[in-house]
Amino acid sequence: MVIGGTGASQYIGDMPKKNSQSKSRSGPPSAAGRQQAERRAAGRRAANQRSATTPKVLRIIGGRHRGRQLQYSGDNVTRPMKDDVRESLFNLVGGWMVDRWVVDLFAGTGAVGLEAVSRGAAAATLVERHFPTARVIRENVAALEEQARVTIETSDALFWSRQFLKSPQPPVPGPWAVFCCPPWPMFMHQRAEVIELIDGWYRALPPESILIVECDQRFDTRHLPDADSWRIRDYPPARLCVIRPPGENNAENYLRLWEESQREDSPPEESPRDLGPASDDSET
Secondary structure, X not given: OEOOOOOOOEEEOOEEEOOHHHHHHOOOOOHHHHHHHHHHHHHHHHHHHHHHHOOEEXXXXXXXXXXXXXXXXXXXXOOOOOHHXXXXXXXXXXXXXXXXEEEEEOOOOOHHHHHHHHOOOOEEEEEOOOHHHHXXXXXXXXXXXXXXXXXXXXXXXXXXXXHHHHOOOOOOOOOEEEXXXXXXXXHHHOHHHXXXXXXXXXXXXXXXXXXXXXXEOOOOHHHOOOHHHOEEEEEOOEEEEEEOOOOOOXXXXXXXXXXXXXXXXXXXXXXXXXXXXXXXXXXX
């Protein structure tokens, strides 16, 4: 053991010990030190809040509003579908938007519903329960001058759907195009409710309608109603699932368009009803 004089380091073997003077310096911070730390923490919180709420920009990909920008708050409660996934989605189903009533459940930014309106939907209902996000959707609708065709329901999508499906009264006659894009954790923590929601819409679809579900790849699609009839495409980590009601005369056209969308990079312009019958070697 080596012992030095006052203020020197003390050693027992090879382990250093701080002297009493260094201990006093490591005591509780002074009032001024606490205030400085609190100011630094407040600055970090303000910076994080500005980053979380800084307006972000999305764009409409196709149709008459192609290229128009959509504002959204950037709030963490909103998970917009990525542009490339949305583009792939409308490459698959864009031909069915014309003259349809579009329902965008869990609308978030509203980009999916407004994309459908841009591509010729007769009317659209966007369901979003988060009031600040719904307000931004209204601003985007006004900027596009689509107030006559777009209705925004500030409500929980599960509750609104249950009420609507009791006695469906769509704003326009004809087929529907229903987009169901819940927050992905709901597929794990509220799976039964989500499956019930999807099943309810599937059973209510009139002829010529289409139902689209976006989930992540962790979700087992065998839980979907009529599971073998869905057409499924993966865009990691997203998964798109598309189905039409059974018993339609143009079901084979639907399969053909689906297969063509996998072979071609450009979105199909023609209506699926104008296409010929599917070939015998069509794949899912």
